[in-house]
Amino acid sequence: METNELDKYIEDGYGPVERFYKACEEMPTVKFILAERKISELLMTVATSSVLQSVVSAAARGFDFRTALSRSRIRTGKRYSILPPAPRRELIAYAMNLLYAIDVKAIPLQEFIEEYYWSPNGINFSFKLFAHGVILPLKASVEAELAERDALPELLDAPAAPSQPEAEESEPKRPAPVITVTVTPALSEVAVADLIERIADVCDAADAEGCPEEEKKALYAVSTALAESVKSCDAVRIRTDFDAFAEFVRGSSLAGRLSESTDNLNETLEHYGI
Numbered sequence: 001m002e003t004n005e006l007d008k009y010i011e012d013g014y015g016p017v018e019r020f021y022k023a024c025e026e027m028p029t030v031k032f033i034l035a036e037r038k039i040s041e042l043l044m045t046v047a048t049s050s051v052l053q054s055v056v057s058a059a060a061r062g063f064d065f066r067t068a069l070s071r072s073r074i075r076t077g078k079r080y081s082i083l084p085p086a087p088r089r090e091l092i093a094y095a096m097n098l099l100y101a102i103d104v105k106a107i108p109l110q111e112f113i114e115e116y117y118w119s120p121n122g123i124n125f126s127f128k129l130f131a132h133g134v135i136l137p138l139k140a141s142v143e144a145e146l147a148e149r150d151a152l153p154e155l156l157d158a159p160a161a162p163s164q165p166e167a168e169e170s171e172p173k174r175p176a177p178v179i180t181v182t183v184t185p186a187l188s189e190v191a192v193a194d195l196i197e198r199i200a201d202v203c204d205a206a207d208a209e210g211c212p213e214e215e216k217k218a219l220y221a222v223s224t225a226l227a228e229s230v231k232s233c234d235a236v237r238i239r240t241d242f243d244a245f246a247e248f249v250r251g252s253s254l255a256g257r258l259s260e261s262t263d264n265l266n267e268t269l270e271h272y273g274i
Contacts, residue, residue, distance in 0.1 A: 016049035017146070024139035027131040032110075032123045040103050042135075046096070055145050059092035065101075068094050073116075074271065075264055082116040083194070083271050084134060088141045095138035132190055140188065191272055195230045198268060199223050202249070202261045209254050222248045235274045242269060 101107040117129040229241040
Protein backbone atom coordinates (compact mmCIF):
# COMPACT_ATOMS: atom_id res chain seq x y z
CA MET A 1 0.00 0.00 0.00
CA GLU A 2 1.30 3.47 -0.85
CA THR A 3 2.03 5.53 2.24
CA ASN A 4 0.67 9.06 2.41
CA GLU A 5 3.53 11.56 2.22
CA LEU A 6 2.13 13.38 5.26
CA ASP A 7 2.28 10.26 7.43
CA LYS A 8 5.99 10.73 8.05
CA TYR A 9 5.21 13.97 9.90
CA ILE A 10 2.59 12.40 12.16
CA GLU A 11 3.81 11.66 15.68
CA ASP A 12 2.24 9.00 17.87
CA GLY A 13 2.22 9.03 21.65
CA TYR A 14 1.61 11.79 24.15
CA GLY A 15 4.61 14.03 23.44
CA PRO A 16 2.61 16.35 21.14
CA VAL A 17 -0.30 16.29 23.58
CA GLU A 18 1.91 17.70 26.34
CA ARG A 19 3.19 20.37 23.95
CA PHE A 20 -0.40 21.20 23.06
CA TYR A 21 -1.33 21.58 26.73
CA LYS A 22 1.65 23.83 27.37
CA ALA A 23 0.91 26.00 24.34
CA CYS A 24 -2.71 26.44 25.48
CA GLU A 25 -1.63 27.37 29.01
CA GLU A 26 0.77 30.02 27.68
CA MET A 27 -1.74 31.59 25.29
CA PRO A 28 -3.26 34.09 27.80
CA THR A 29 0.20 35.69 28.23
CA VAL A 30 0.86 36.03 24.49
CA LYS A 31 1.05 39.58 23.11
CA PHE A 32 -1.43 40.26 20.34
CA ILE A 33 1.35 40.94 17.82
CA LEU A 34 2.39 37.25 18.18
CA ALA A 35 -1.10 35.80 18.52
CA GLU A 36 -1.65 34.64 14.94
CA ARG A 37 1.71 32.89 14.84
CA LYS A 38 1.02 31.13 18.15
CA ILE A 39 -2.39 29.99 16.89
CA SER A 40 -0.75 28.56 13.75
CA GLU A 41 1.79 26.69 15.89
CA LEU A 42 -0.99 25.32 18.09
CA LEU A 43 -2.87 24.03 15.05
CA MET A 44 0.31 22.48 13.65
CA THR A 45 0.78 20.59 16.92
CA VAL A 46 -2.71 19.15 16.53
CA ALA A 47 -2.20 18.35 12.84
CA THR A 48 0.97 16.34 13.51
CA SER A 49 -0.38 14.34 16.46
CA SER A 50 -2.27 11.11 15.84
CA VAL A 51 -3.75 11.28 19.35
CA LEU A 52 -5.02 14.86 19.03
CA GLN A 53 -6.24 14.23 15.48
CA SER A 54 -8.38 11.33 16.70
CA VAL A 55 -9.95 13.52 19.40
CA VAL A 56 -10.68 16.38 17.02
CA SER A 57 -12.02 14.10 14.28
CA ALA A 58 -14.43 12.40 16.68
CA ALA A 59 -15.65 15.76 17.99
CA ALA A 60 -16.07 17.30 14.52
CA ARG A 61 -18.23 14.48 13.16
CA GLY A 62 -21.55 16.03 12.15
CA PHE A 63 -20.66 19.41 13.69
CA ASP A 64 -22.03 22.55 11.96
CA PHE A 65 -19.62 25.36 12.79
CA ARG A 66 -21.55 28.11 10.99
CA THR A 67 -24.68 27.39 13.04
CA ALA A 68 -22.72 26.98 16.28
CA LEU A 69 -20.91 30.29 15.74
CA SER A 70 -24.20 32.09 15.20
CA ARG A 71 -25.73 30.56 18.34
CA SER A 72 -22.70 31.42 20.43
CA ARG A 73 -23.22 35.16 19.95
CA ILE A 74 -24.83 36.38 23.18
CA ARG A 75 -26.04 39.94 23.57
CA THR A 76 -24.38 41.81 26.45
CA GLY A 77 -25.99 45.20 26.77
CA LYS A 78 -25.22 47.10 23.56
CA ARG A 79 -22.49 44.64 22.53
CA TYR A 80 -22.22 40.93 21.79
CA SER A 81 -19.96 38.41 23.47
CA ILE A 82 -19.11 34.81 22.64
CA LEU A 83 -20.16 31.78 24.69
CA PRO A 84 -18.81 28.56 23.13
CA PRO A 85 -20.97 25.41 23.39
CA ALA A 86 -20.92 23.78 26.82
CA PRO A 87 -20.84 20.05 25.84
CA ARG A 88 -17.25 18.82 25.73
CA ARG A 89 -17.07 17.49 22.18
CA GLU A 90 -19.01 20.42 20.76
CA LEU A 91 -16.60 22.82 22.44
CA ILE A 92 -13.59 20.99 20.95
CA ALA A 93 -15.09 21.14 17.45
CA TYR A 94 -16.14 24.77 17.89
CA ALA A 95 -12.76 25.96 19.17
CA MET A 96 -10.77 24.08 16.53
CA ASN A 97 -12.96 25.38 13.70
CA LEU A 98 -12.69 28.92 15.04
CA LEU A 99 -8.90 28.76 15.36
CA TYR A 100 -8.61 27.31 11.86
CA ALA A 101 -10.85 30.07 10.44
CA ILE A 102 -8.61 32.64 12.14
CA ASP A 103 -5.48 30.92 10.84
CA VAL A 104 -6.65 31.01 7.20
CA LYS A 105 -7.91 34.60 7.61
CA ALA A 106 -11.55 33.64 7.04
CA ILE A 107 -12.17 35.39 10.39
CA PRO A 108 -9.88 38.39 10.99
CA LEU A 109 -8.55 37.92 14.52
CA GLN A 110 -8.35 41.60 15.48
CA GLU A 111 -11.87 42.37 14.27
CA PHE A 112 -13.21 39.28 16.03
CA ILE A 113 -11.75 39.99 19.46
CA GLU A 114 -12.51 43.71 19.26
CA GLU A 115 -16.15 42.88 18.54
CA TYR A 116 -16.67 40.05 21.04
CA TYR A 117 -13.88 40.48 23.62
CA TRP A 118 -13.53 44.25 23.64
CA SER A 119 -11.85 45.71 26.71
CA PRO A 120 -10.94 49.29 27.63
CA ASN A 121 -7.60 47.82 28.73
CA GLY A 122 -6.49 47.34 25.12
CA ILE A 123 -5.97 44.69 22.46
CA ASN A 124 -3.55 42.56 24.50
CA PHE A 125 -6.10 42.23 27.30
CA SER A 126 -8.83 41.46 24.76
CA PHE A 127 -6.74 38.58 23.42
CA LYS A 128 -6.22 37.38 26.98
CA LEU A 129 -10.01 37.26 27.41
CA PHE A 130 -10.27 35.32 24.15
CA ALA A 131 -7.66 32.81 25.34
CA HIS A 132 -9.50 32.33 28.63
CA GLY A 133 -12.85 31.99 26.88
CA VAL A 134 -11.87 29.66 24.01
CA ILE A 135 -8.38 28.17 24.24
CA LEU A 136 -8.20 27.20 27.92
CA PRO A 137 -11.65 25.52 27.75
CA LEU A 138 -10.39 23.69 24.63
CA LYS A 139 -7.41 22.34 26.60
CA ALA A 140 -9.65 21.28 29.50
CA SER A 141 -12.06 19.52 27.14
CA VAL A 142 -9.28 17.64 25.34
CA GLU A 143 -7.82 16.59 28.71
CA ALA A 144 -11.20 15.28 29.86
CA GLU A 145 -11.77 13.45 26.57
CA LEU A 146 -8.38 11.73 26.74
CA ALA A 147 -8.81 10.89 30.43
CA GLU A 148 -12.11 9.19 29.62
CA ARG A 149 -10.51 7.24 26.76
CA ASP A 150 -7.64 6.12 28.98
CA ALA A 151 -10.07 4.93 31.65
CA LEU A 152 -12.17 2.88 29.22
CA PRO A 153 -9.70 -0.01 28.67
CA GLU A 154 -9.27 -0.35 32.43
CA LEU A 155 -13.02 -0.69 32.86
CA LEU A 156 -13.23 -3.25 30.05
CA ASP A 157 -10.31 -5.28 31.42
CA ALA A 158 -11.49 -5.20 35.03
CA PRO A 159 -12.23 -8.67 36.43
CA ALA A 160 -15.87 -9.52 36.75
CA ALA A 161 -17.32 -9.38 40.24
CA PRO A 162 -17.54 -12.85 41.83
CA SER A 163 -20.98 -14.33 41.58
CA GLN A 164 -22.93 -14.53 44.80
CA PRO A 165 -24.37 -17.87 45.91
CA GLU A 166 -28.06 -18.11 45.28
CA ALA A 167 -30.26 -17.58 48.30
CA GLU A 168 -32.27 -20.43 49.75
CA GLU A 169 -35.67 -20.89 48.15
CA SER A 170 -37.31 -20.06 51.45
CA GLU A 171 -35.70 -16.60 51.56
CA PRO A 172 -37.70 -14.06 49.58
CA LYS A 173 -35.74 -12.15 46.96
CA ARG A 174 -35.25 -8.48 47.66
CA PRO A 175 -36.04 -6.03 44.87
CA ALA A 176 -33.04 -4.23 43.40
CA PRO A 177 -32.68 -0.70 44.75
CA VAL A 178 -33.69 2.12 42.42
CA ILE A 179 -30.82 4.56 41.97
CA THR A 180 -31.63 8.04 40.74
CA VAL A 181 -28.80 10.04 39.22
CA THR A 182 -29.15 13.79 38.89
CA VAL A 183 -26.91 15.29 36.25
CA THR A 184 -25.84 18.87 36.91
CA PRO A 185 -24.17 20.72 34.03
CA ALA A 186 -20.52 21.37 34.82
CA LEU A 187 -19.59 25.05 34.98
CA SER A 188 -16.01 25.97 34.25
CA GLU A 189 -14.24 28.71 36.18
CA VAL A 190 -14.66 30.92 33.11
CA ALA A 191 -18.43 30.26 33.04
CA VAL A 192 -18.81 30.99 36.77
CA ALA A 193 -16.87 34.25 36.43
CA ASP A 194 -18.92 35.23 33.38
CA LEU A 195 -22.24 34.61 35.14
CA ILE A 196 -21.20 36.50 38.27
CA GLU A 197 -20.07 39.44 36.13
CA ARG A 198 -23.48 39.52 34.44
CA ILE A 199 -25.20 39.53 37.85
CA ALA A 200 -22.98 42.44 38.88
CA ASP A 201 -23.91 44.28 35.66
CA VAL A 202 -27.57 44.31 36.75
CA CYS A 203 -26.61 45.77 40.14
CA ASP A 204 -24.40 48.37 38.46
CA ALA A 205 -27.25 49.36 36.16
CA ALA A 206 -29.58 49.78 39.15
CA ASP A 207 -27.00 51.91 40.92
CA ALA A 208 -26.46 54.10 37.86
CA GLU A 209 -30.21 54.65 37.47
CA GLY A 210 -30.57 55.91 41.04
CA CYS A 211 -32.51 52.97 42.45
CA PRO A 212 -34.16 53.77 45.85
CA GLU A 213 -31.96 52.70 48.77
CA GLU A 214 -34.31 50.07 50.22
CA GLU A 215 -34.96 48.56 46.80
CA LYS A 216 -31.22 48.55 46.09
CA LYS A 217 -30.52 46.64 49.33
CA ALA A 218 -33.15 44.04 48.41
CA LEU A 219 -31.67 43.72 44.90
CA TYR A 220 -28.19 43.19 46.35
CA ALA A 221 -29.60 40.49 48.64
CA VAL A 222 -31.18 38.43 45.82
CA SER A 223 -28.10 39.09 43.65
CA THR A 224 -25.75 37.79 46.34
CA ALA A 225 -27.88 34.67 46.81
CA LEU A 226 -27.80 34.03 43.06
CA ALA A 227 -24.03 34.58 42.88
CA GLU A 228 -23.49 32.07 45.70
CA SER A 229 -25.67 29.55 43.85
CA VAL A 230 -23.56 30.01 40.72
CA LYS A 231 -20.41 29.33 42.73
CA SER A 232 -21.98 26.09 44.02
CA CYS A 233 -22.57 24.90 40.40
CA ASP A 234 -25.88 23.38 41.55
CA ALA A 235 -28.19 23.76 38.54
CA VAL A 236 -31.44 23.40 40.52
CA ARG A 237 -30.35 25.94 43.13
CA ILE A 238 -29.14 28.37 40.45
CA ARG A 239 -32.43 28.22 38.55
CA THR A 240 -34.48 28.63 41.74
CA ASP A 241 -32.47 31.66 42.87
CA PHE A 242 -32.54 33.15 39.38
CA ASP A 243 -36.34 32.90 39.27
CA ALA A 244 -36.48 34.77 42.60
CA PHE A 245 -34.00 37.33 41.26
CA ALA A 246 -35.98 37.85 38.03
CA GLU A 247 -39.27 38.09 39.93
CA PHE A 248 -37.82 40.84 42.12
CA VAL A 249 -36.54 42.78 39.10
CA ARG A 250 -39.93 42.54 37.36
CA GLY A 251 -41.62 44.02 40.44
CA SER A 252 -39.06 46.79 40.99
CA SER A 253 -39.31 50.43 39.93
CA LEU A 254 -36.51 49.82 37.39
CA ALA A 255 -38.12 46.79 35.74
CA GLY A 256 -38.10 48.37 32.29
CA ARG A 257 -34.46 49.41 32.46
CA LEU A 258 -33.17 46.18 34.00
CA SER A 259 -35.20 43.69 31.98
CA GLU A 260 -32.68 43.48 29.11
CA SER A 261 -29.81 42.65 31.46
CA THR A 262 -31.96 40.07 33.23
CA ASP A 263 -32.98 38.50 29.91
CA ASN A 264 -29.29 38.34 28.88
CA LEU A 265 -28.47 36.56 32.13
CA ASN A 266 -31.31 34.06 31.60
CA GLU A 267 -30.11 33.40 28.04
CA THR A 268 -26.61 32.75 29.36
CA LEU A 269 -27.90 30.28 31.98
CA GLU A 270 -29.84 28.43 29.28
CA HIS A 271 -26.69 28.32 27.16
CA TYR A 272 -24.95 26.48 29.99
CA GLY A 273 -27.87 24.06 30.29
CA ILE A 274 -29.41 25.59 33.42
